[in-house]
Amino acid sequence: MARELAEPADPPAPPCIKEERQRQDEKNRAEMEQIEHKFVEVEEGLKIHVAEIGAGDKVLFFLHGFPEIWYSWRHQMISLSKSGYRAVAVDYRGYGLSDPPPRLEDATFAKTVADLAAVLDSLNISKVVLIGKDTGAFIASWFGVLHPKRVLGIVTMGIPLSVPGTASSFISSTIPEGFYALRWQEPGRAEADFGRVDAKTVIRNVYILFSGSEVPIAAENQEIMDLVEPSTPLPPWFTEEDLEAYGALYQKSGFQTALKMPYRSLDEQLEVPVSEVKFEVPTLLILGDKDYALKLPGMEDYINYMLKEIVPDLKTTYLVEGTHFVQEQFPEEVNQLILDFLKVRIWA
Numbered sequence: 001m002a003r004e005l006a007e008p009a010d011p012p013a014p015p016c017i018k019e020e021r022q023r024q025d026e027k028n029r030a031e032m033e034q035i036e037h038k039f040v041e042v043e044e045g046l047k048i049h050v051a052e053i054g055a056g057d058k059v060l061f062f063l064h065g066f067p068e069i070w071y072s073w074r075h076q077m078i079s080l081s082k083s084g085y086r087a088v089a090v091d092y093r094g095y096g097l098s099d100p101p102p103r104l105e106d107a108t109f110a111k112t113v114a115d116l117a118a119v120l121d122s123l124n125i126s127k128v129v130l131i132g133k134d135t136g137a138f139i140a141s142w143f144g145v146l147h148p149k150r151v152l153g154i155v156t157m158g159i160p161l162s163v164p165g166t167a168s169s170f171i172s173s174t175i176p177e178g179f180y181a182l183r184w185q186e187p188g189r190a191e192a193d194f195g196r197v198d199a200k201t202v203i204r205n206v207y208i209l210f211s212g213s214e215v216p217i218a219a220e221n222q223e224i225m226d227l228v229e230p231s232t233p234l235p236p237w238f239t240e241e242d243l244e245a246y247g248a249l250y251q252k253s254g255f256q257t258a259l260k261m262p263y264r265s266l267d268e269q270l271e272v273p274v275s276e277v278k279f280e281v282p283t284l285l286i287l288g289d290k291d292y293a294l295k296l297p298g299m300e301d302y303i304n305y306m307l308k309e310i311v312p313d314l315k316t317t318y319l320v321e322g323t324h325f326v327q328e329q330f331p332e333e334v335n336q337l338i339l340d341f342l343k344v345r346i347w348a
Contacts, residue, residue: 288322
């Protein structure tokens with residue numbers, strides 16, 4: 001189901017149906033009991049939730065997106081641990097089961113990366129392969145710049161690596177005002193919008209929106225939650241059990257920290273000159289060919305031409321019929337792509 005950049009697309013595979021995904025999830029449910037959960041105190045009074053499975057020194061560090069948590073990587077963690085890898089995932093500060101920062105202004109990319117480094121130190125892990133989706137790709141970018149010696153390779157999904165601090169100007173200069181990320185940057189606007197429904201409904205609506213092939217843009221008299229009709233079904237690969245898992249944890253954490261980091265921190269700057277940012281490790285970019293992000297103005301040109309300037313050792317693969325959540329939509333295909341990358345490029 002994958003094709004390389006600039007190569008002809010493979011024929012579409014039959015779409016996954018909800019019943020098949022439910023059967024797979026029943027199998028995974030028993031396997032998920034093998035995932036260990038712990039809390040690491042990264043600074044006084046702030047504990048980060050860590051999930052891990054597998055053992056050894058080949059460590060994969062999973063970085064989730066929004067509206068996601070560690071659970072987003074369940075399929076990858078279980079599968080790749082069976083192939084001899086140690087899979088570690090976290091909930092960022094203020095997400096899922098992790099503690100929120102004592103002050104909202106401490107929900108930043110820099111603080112999040114410091115948390116991740118502290119988690120690795122606590123687990124006695126020196127080097128990792130970063131695997132990030134959406135927001136996790138931004139965090140992988142930050143981590144790769146701030147801790148390059150700890151990174152053996154990088155895999156991103158949904159969006160590519162980027163120079164930290166440049167996303168906000170890119171979005172604001174090219175995308176209409178009704179784009180969800182611009183709306184969510186406005187203090188109080190998303191809080192009021194989300195506050196009209198419960199956390200589970202917010203997750204449901206965002207998963208439906210982000211699983212589409214069109215860029216989610218609201219009209220002047222609309223809010224983002226208005227873009228989804230209550231009767232719209234969930235994506236067939238996303239079960240009610242999945243929705244319950246996400247909804248319960250966002251009901252606990254709320255959305256305040258998740259709105260602050262990433263959306264209201266996209267212009268946060270590194271103390272490193274932009275001209276010096278380069279990711280020298282082997283990198284794999286996995287995208288669904290129906291991902292709405294590909295329709296963002298300038299995105300395809302960035303991926304096809306400019307990305308190589310900062311990621312010289314890059315391989316890009318598209319999944320036919322894939323959307324923004326490829327790791328949950330097509331877990332078997334994504335797992336195989338990651339496994340092949342690890343075997344050929346990282347631990348040959």
